[in-house]
Amino acid sequence: MRRWNGWGDDTILYPLPRNASSYIADKIGKASPLPEATLDEVLLSVPPSRLPEHPLVIQSPEERARHCRGQSIPDWLAFKSGNIDAFPDGIAYPSTTDEVQSLLSYAEKAGAGIIPYGGGTSVVGHITPEKGDRPVLTIDMSRMNRLVSLDEESRLATFLAGAAGPDLEAQLRAKGYTLGHFPQSFEFSTLGGWIATRSSGQQSLRYGRIEQLFAGGLLASPAGLLKAPAFPASAAGPDLREIILGSEGRLGIVTEATVRVTRLPEQERFHMVFFPHWQEALDSVREAVQEGIPLSMLRLGSALETETQLVLAGHERVISLLEKLLTWRGAGKNKCMLLFGVTGTRAFYRNTLRKALHIFRRGRGIHVGSYGGRKWAESRFLIPYLRNTLWDEGYAVDTLETATDWQNVNRMAEEIESALHGALDAEAGPILVLTHLSHLYPQGSSIYITVIFRTAQTYEQTLARWEALKTAASEAIVKNRGTISHQHGVGIDHAPYLAVEKGHLGIAAIKAMCHEFDPHGLMNPGKLVR
Numbered sequence: 001m002r003r004w005n006g007w008g009d010d011t012i013l014y015p016l017p018r019n020a021s022s023y024i025a026d027k028i029g030k031a032s033p034l035p036e037a038t039l040d041e042v043l044l045s046v047p048p049s050r051l052p053e054h055p056l057v058i059q060s061p062e063e064r065a066r067h068c069r070g071q072s073i074p075d076w077l078a079f080k081s082g083n084i085d086a087f088p089d090g091i092a093y094p095s096t097t098d099e100v101q102s103l104l105s106y107a108e109k110a111g112a113g114i115i116p117y118g119g120g121t122s123v124v125g126h127i128t129p130e131k132g133d134r135p136v137l138t139i140d141m142s143r144m145n146r147l148v149s150l151d152e153e154s155r156l157a158t159f160l161a162g163a164a165g166p167d168l169e170a171q172l173r174a175k176g177y178t179l180g181h182f183p184q185s186f187e188f189s190t191l192g193g194w195i196a197t198r199s200s201g202q203q204s205l206r207y208g209r210i211e212q213l214f215a216g217g218l219l220a221s222p223a224g225l226l227k228a229p230a231f232p233a234s235a236a237g238p239d240l241r242e243i244i245l246g247s248e249g250r251l252g253i254v255t256e257a258t259v260r261v262t263r264l265p266e267q268e269r270f271h272m273v274f275f276p277h278w279q280e281a282l283d284s285v286r287e288a289v290q291e292g293i294p295l296s297m298l299r300l301g302s303a304l305e306t307e308t309q310l311v312l313a314g315h316e317r318v319i320s321l322l323e324k325l326l327t328w329r330g331a332g333k334n335k336c337m338l339l340f341g342v343t344g345t346r347a348f349y350r351n352t353l354r355k356a357l358h359i360f361r362r363g364r365g366i367h368v369g370s371y372g373g374r375k376w377a378e379s380r381f382l383i384p385y386l387r388n389t390l391w392d393e394g395y396a397v398d399t400l401e402t403a404t405d406w407q408n409v410n411r412m413a414e415e416i417e418s419a420l421h422g423a424l425d426a427e428a429g430p431i432l433v434l435t436h437l438s439h440l441y442p443q444g445s446s447i448y449i450t451v452i453f454r455t456a457q458t459y460e461q462t463l464a465r466w467e468a469l470k471t472a473a474s475e476a477i478v479k480n481r482g483t484i485s486h487q488h489g490v491g492i493d494h495a496p497y498l499a500v501e502k503g504h505l506g507i508a509a510i511k512a513m514c515h516e517f518d519p520h521g522l523m524n525p526g527k528l529v530r
């Protein structure tokens with residue numbers, strides 16, 4: 001069963017390797033876990049529902065508690081402390097677009113706010129109910145998970161939009177296809193959620209972000225049904241798909257989506273290269289994307305991220321041997337690890353690997369083969385389970401991300417890192433800031449940062465620590481001309497910074513669009529734009 005107050009399936013544990021606990025304690029100090037509320041205690045605090053009865057709406061306290069927050073740090077602190085200030089009043093599980101439309105009419109009559117719910121994996125407060133007098137209906141899309149049609153000639157697959165990653169891929173794989181969209185939240189996040197948040201998968205370099213994969217679909221809104229037709233390309237004015245992408249549940253509910261699919265690859269491997277220094281690594285990966293080397297993934301870690309990854313990998317003896325070998329070959333303390341994917345037919349695979357290694361070796365990269373990459377691929381969706389393990393040791397893990405042009409990447413990363421290091425007082429102690437680049441473009445790159453900090457003595461103080469970190473990082477991002485989000489979206493947490501990149505006219509245009517689709521302001525109020 002899904003954990004109600006943490007990440008993932010509650011039968012899956014991801015223990016820290018023996019040396020990793022002491023490594024983290026050496027870096028940022030020992031920590032002690034906060035006491036946690038039980039589910040039974042939380043259920044006692046769920047108030048009576050304010051929604052009228054409806055055959056598709058479940059009002060049980062447990063359903064409402066399980067849907068009340070997502071996966072951000074404020075969400076975790078609310079779940080773990082049991083201090084939850086708003087619950088949805090009911091949860092509906094529609095199976096068809098007609099049922100979604102009838103739920104929208106029901107909510108409108110009841111004057112209820114509506115939260116579309118995919119997998120609940122948002123990390124920026126997308127699915128938090130508004131506090132206040134009006135009831136809230138959360139519409140969970142998980143029953144709408146079916147492949148509706150597959151057009152093999154055009155390589156288009158139409159799904160009901162509640163399909164979660166594993167369901168969607170299994171239905172395609174059975175017919176020899178893949179969508180290739182693998183966000184790290186793949187296990188639970190859904191097609192509709194990916195579209196509504198403009199998500200990016202780990203192999204977006206080959207398959208594209210969801211914007212490139214989403215060919216068209218259906219949006220059920222309070223004002224009616226919007227159909228965005230799936231054309232290969234079109235010059236017929238503004239593209240309706242772009243209105244739906246990133247709409248964060250503010251315009252309506254994506255009930256059906258047509259996506260561009262690819263034949264399953266003949267061969268796929270992930271390789272590892274270690275560079276002696278960051279700058280050589282950065283120049284090499286930039287050259288690889290700008291020269292159009294058709295890799296399926298590039299993930300370059302900073303020196304500290306690399307060191308930490310190697311500790312978290314466990315296998316102390318093997319890693320120690322590897323490090324000795326790398327030091328002997330010139331990649332010592334400052335080494336940076338690059339993981340890259342090659343995917344395609346056998347001939348394409350050989351050719352692409354050869355071209356990529358040529359560039360990386362010129363940058364003094366040391367290729368260590370694909371064993372480490374295989375291990376990474378095996379555990380790629382298990383890594384988020386470390387959040388649970390670290391929480392139990394008294395540490396909170398947050399992630400933040402942006403994207404900027406190549407000429408600004410180093411400065412941006414340094415400014416965010418230094419803002420984070422300066423954000424907390426001495427009592428909170430040092431923090432661990434781990435940076436990597438994982439979505440690379442000819443123009444620039446995303447910058448993804450994981451922050452590990454000690455929880456405080458109380459939940460309020462821990463939230464204050466997170467707020468200080470988040471504010472410092474967000475201010476550094478917008479000050480240095482980065483986007484406030486490359487892949488997580490806006491939700492509540494990024495909304496205060498959106499106007500910097502959209503401008504007043506842009507924000508007014510987005511609000512006008514919300515009003516057109518949702519004249520009474522029922523759809524996911526408080527998210528994206530206020």
Ligand SMILES: Cc1cc2nc3c(=O)[nH]c(=O)nc-3n(C[C@H](O)[C@H](O)[C@H](O)COP(=O)(O)OP(=O)(O)OC[C@H]3O[C@@H](n4cnc5c(N)ncnc54)[C@H](O)[C@@H]3O)c2cc1C
Pocket residue numbers: 007070071115116117118119120121122123126127141161162182183184185188189190191192193194195196197198199200201202248249250252253254255384487488489524527
């Ligand atoms: C451990 C972890 C790893 C992650 N890794 C990545 C990553 O690699 N790449 C990435 O891009 N993101 C990542 N995320 C963020 C998150 O998974 C994405 O934002 C994802 O797209 C959310 O999908 P979901 O189905 O869970 O949506 P939810 O969290 O349920 O909802 C997110 C937003 O989408 C709206 N929404 C959901 N379904 C619909 C629908 N059918 N119609 C209209 N609106 C809808 C909701 O109202 C809400 O505003 C990660 C999150 C976690 C916790």
